[in-house]
Amino acid sequence: xxxxxxxxxxxxxxxxxxxxxxxxxxxxxxxxxxxxxxxxxxxxxxxxxxxxxxxxxxxxxxxxxxxxxxxxxxxxxxxxxxxxxxxxxxxxxxxxxxxxxxxxxxxxxxxxxxxxxxxxxxxxxxxxxxxxxxxxxxxxxxxxxxxxx
Amino acid sequence: xxxxxxxxxxxxxxxxxxxxxxxxxxxxxxxxxxxxxxxxxxxxxxxxxxxxxxxxxxxxxxxxxxxxxxxxxxxxxxxxxxxxxxxxxxxxxxxxxxxxxxxxxxxxxxxxxxxxxxxxxxxxxxxxxxxxxxxxxxxxxxxxxxxxx
DNA sequence: TAGTTGTTATAGTGCTACTAGAACAATTGG
DNA sequence: CCAATTGTTCTAGTAGCACTATAACAACTA
Numbered sequence: 001x002x003x004x005x006x007x008x009x010x011x012x013x014x015x016x017x018x019x020x021x022x023x024x025x026x027x028x029x030x031x032x033x034x035x036x037x038x039x040x041x042x043x044x045x046x047x048x049x050x051x052x053x054x055x056x057x058x059x060x061x062x063x064x065x066x067x068x069x070x071x072x073x074x075x076x077x078x079x080x081x082x083x084x085x086x087x088x089x090x091x092x093x094x095x096x097x098x099x100x101x102x103x104x105x106x107x108x109x110x111x112x113x114x115x116x117x118x119x120x121x122x123x124x125x126x127x128x129x130x131x132x133x134x135x136x137x138x139x140x141x142x143x144x145x146x147x148x149x
Numbered sequence: 150x151x152x153x154x155x156x157x158x159x160x161x162x163x164x165x166x167x168x169x170x171x172x173x174x175x176x177x178x179x180x181x182x183x184x185x186x187x188x189x190x191x192x193x194x195x196x197x198x199x200x201x202x203x204x205x206x207x208x209x210x211x212x213x214x215x216x217x218x219x220x221x222x223x224x225x226x227x228x229x230x231x232x233x234x235x236x237x238x239x240x241x242x243x244x245x246x247x248x249x250x251x252x253x254x255x256x257x258x259x260x261x262x263x264x265x266x267x268x269x270x271x272x273x274x275x276x277x278x279x280x281x282x283x284x285x286x287x288x289x290x291x292x293x294x295x296x297x298x
Numbered sequence: 299t300a301g302t303t304g305t306t307a308t309a310g311t312g313c314t315a316c317t318a319g320a321a322c323a324a325t326t327g328g
Numbered sequence: 329c330c331a332a333t334t335g336t337t338c339t340a341g342t343a344g345c346a347c348t349a350t351a352a353c354a355a356c357t358a
Binding site for chain 3: 187188189203206217218219220221222223
């Protein structure tokens with residue numbers, strides 16, 4: 001998996017790395033067991049410090065996305081195996097919270113509910129890599145997202 | 150309008166203030182022309198420094214939500230009047246971007262597209278203060294949101 | 299004129315992001 | 329076993345942001 005960062009971005013480097021790994025997990029480009037570049041090699045590739053990459057990986061480890069073992073490296077974890085119902089409920093609450101914030105700001109800007117929902121449907125389709133109308137299975141829909149952006 | 154802050158929160162104080170004003174604008178609790186507490190008085194009420202409130206108001210001014218004039222105070226702006234089509238398009242792009250991020254993270258956590266969309270519909274309804282089934286007008290739906298949370 | 303308001307300037311504290319160098323411990327492969 | 333690689337931990341420094349603190353200045357109101 002190719003990881004790229006934007007040094008001029010406001011977003012911290014370690015969060016950019018995190019986002020891209022999460023993105024890879026979401027699209028299926030990264031499967032459980034896949035090896036990720038080592039802390040040192042990725043740091044060299046990106047031209048950043050070792051500790052910055054280490055922090056990104058540590059966050060991903062705390063979130064259950066990867067497993068780190070010294071001497072062996074970093075690999076994608078089987079997140080489904082370590083998912084407690086409480087954790088899922090927390091994720092759901094956080095998502096609901098974030099969606100509410102977006103909807104409120106959209107309304108404050110004069111946007112309509114319909115516009116918000118049509119964008120939500122559009123972006124959900126992009127994230128899941130399907131046409132907005134279809135109803136695919138939930139599991140594994142590898143990469144292939146020829147969306148704009 | 151009553152503004153409250155949580156000093157123990159991770160979110161910066163000035164952004165907490167901003168969010169609550171935006172929330173007020175969204176629900177209609179704050180109408181164009183309404184006066185907001187002065188920088189100094191709100192700072193005293195909240196127990197924070199004047200500059201913290203000033204920064205919050207400055208952000209709101211830059212976003213077009215309020216107008217500040219020295220000697221007179223701060224009032225809610227008529228945002229619709231100062232909304233260029235380009236600005237609206239930018240807002241839309243940002244929202245789409247944020248929604249895509251949320252959808253991708255949701256998928257990375259193993260969540261389904263259907264779950265994401267049902268939450269989006271639910272929270273949009275909460276933000277617009279209507280039952281999820283109805284199709285109300287876009288404009289003015291004052292406060293009244295007896296949702297959980 | 300006096301009081302209130304936003305505006306600006308300087309300065310200090312604490313925290314986070316990032317960099318830097320170094321050493322240590324577990325694991326792997328020759 | 330030995331050397332290389334990997335994650336882990338430590339100390340330390342720079343830069344920027346959030347917040348506080350004083351103070352002065354400028355525009356508006358009563």
